Amino acid sequence: MKKYLDIISDLGEGFGSYSIADDSSLLALVSSANIACGFHAGDPRTMASAVEKSIENNVGVGAHPGFPDLVGFGRRAMDLSSWEVTTDILYQIGALHAFVKAYGGELQHVTPHGKLGNFSVVDQRYAKAIAEGIAMFDPSLIVVTMPGELAEAAKKKGLRVAYTIFADRTYNDDGTLVARSNPHAVIRDPDTVVERVIRMVNEGKVTSITGKEIEVNGHSLLLHGDTPGSLQLAKQIKNALMSAEIEIRRLGDWIN
Template sequence: MEVDLNCDLGESFGVYQLGNDQEMMKYITSANIACGFHAGDPITMRDAVLLALANKVSIGAHPGLPDLRGFGRRNIHISPKDAYHDVVYQIGALEAFVRSEGGLLTHVKPHGALYNLCAVDMATAEAVAEAVYRVNPNLYLYGLSGSRLIEAGRKLGLKTINEVFADRAYMENGTLAPRHLEGSVISDEIASINQVLQLVLDKRVKTITGTEIPLQADSICLHGDGIKAVEMARIISTTLKDNGVLIKPFF
């Protein structure tokens, strides 16, 4: 049994620092680096790429909505045409830094509100998947497990990664519980670890209403911006290994 551990990184901007990228790199196998739309800037992007290369962590683009003020988490209307062009643009920006440092871009994972929209709206999902495919059909596409984005990627022949979350609650339809709902973000360490073990070992998850649903867990997202993010990453990594799970990237 094996699983990939991924984290959204490079999400600082200018003088504003978010997360501890250097420490998180020690516990993950794949990094999704912000591309300047919801967070990140040229220096931050290059620094994150260098950290990933130094730690032998797979590098992916993390495109989001053009929403620095809202960190890409606000529900801003975007047409499929705009989604396509914005994603192509952001992949290209990060890939330039990766290639200039002798690395290889391996995957793409949308961020925040764009990620959630792709999970349920097929037109947007198809536009984002098409953007990834047209840039490089060999890139892996991360999406919410069982979502429209996974479906759209597979239709194009992309290699897809069903992603699950250690610190987010689920609705009964498999989508993430909206952040405004109480209990949508799991802050309790034991609850988070138990959810990870259930997802990886049983391929199931308990929803916010208490029912259980099946979910494929190819990769676990570990958010890097929490107060205890590094400690949780260490505990989750250790717990998985103690339960016989091999932690490795898919690339």
């Protein structure tokens, strides 16, 4: 059976005159993009540029809403009410959608960023609030997340779900990601990353940080563009996937 995989990356995460990743180069490699919506990163000009370039490259555009935390890049915990989370989600999706519409594209998916994304996997209250906001805006959108509470809340709302797997992040035994505070949270060796990716896609398995074999189920492979050597690593991963006869396709073209 033909295997498909979406390659996705976080884009538009600059602010003003500052930028983090080489968005233009990454867009030549990925099939979908998570674009920051102004809360953890991004501003109107950055968002407009990221959306325009994504559409030009036939890359699926997704909203990447996060906590209102520019200083902490959305990676700090915030204790928000369910209504605050839902309305923050609506606000951010709506902001990005304005640019998508202006440039003649369509919004493909939503995936929460950073600490909000982490909470959504394990916290039912946050998960339900996020799913509510997405469903209120557009129930045809794909929810991109890890297995957990958000995936279940989204399914109950009738939303399509795509699971994320991570190229360069280590996993805990329960399938969650190792916290970035751990020095082994990010895998630096390119050959190790490529080998793990091929195994995750072909076998549905990965070795956890403790050496345990765990199952992973993924539709989208997330590549981080803000780590040293990330662009070259992305090229290696894509070449390896193509050599393994795994077809790279954006989510909207094959997720039911």
